[in-house]
Amino acid sequence: MTEFHVGDGVLRLVQGDITQVTADATVNAANSALAGGSGVDGAIHRAGGPSIMAECRSLGRCPTGSAVVTTAGNLPARVVIHAVAPVWRGGTQGEAELLASAYSETFRLGAEREARSIALPSLGTGAYGYPLEQAAPIALRAALDRLRTSRPPRHITFVLWDNRTVTAYKQAVEDLLATQGDDTPSEASTRGDRTGTRRTQPGEELREGDRQ
């Protein structure tokens, strides 16, 4: 696990299966029809049980770049936020904006549901084909921007499936924190607050509130 303290929040990168991670909100990599599918979507419906699909059917659709909330069924979470990433079409069809919007809508809904902790997969980088090295900074910039505000969720955990994804996310977060290479300024960087982020030192005790 890699962990960063950002303001009064925590960003974690872990490798694993998102259905096994306890959080107030679990994020699904869904499609616009909310119809279920492979990858994260398949795992979430399998582990969460049929109540999630029943609520998806009642909601109908979710536009690309947006998200909707359902029950979490049997998952170790209070709610599932179904976020719809864009299908990669070469990068000229507004994919970057749509991916950023899927994350910001997810965090907005998490705050609305008072989710203090949230577990997310790498949206878009599986079946939808978003290039990992381009998707990772978008995901992490959205998370860092959220943590630099005082709004929930304050504990953001990316649950990443394979080594390649873990490596790309670690590299991207190091790059963003080192250079603030955010071309869109975050709230913190516009205030010149570059000291609010620190990495947990080995052996350092976390505050009680940092434990999940």
Ligand code: AR6
């Ligand atoms: N936990 C965490 N990450 C996972 C898991 C898991 N259990 N399973 C796969 N991943 P994807 P997308 C990784 O395809 O690209 C579905 O059919 C995976 O290796 O789940 O947004 C939906 O119904 C990859 O790194 O989501 C949609 O139609 C990342 O999660 C479509 O796929 C995302 O892969 C959405 O495609």
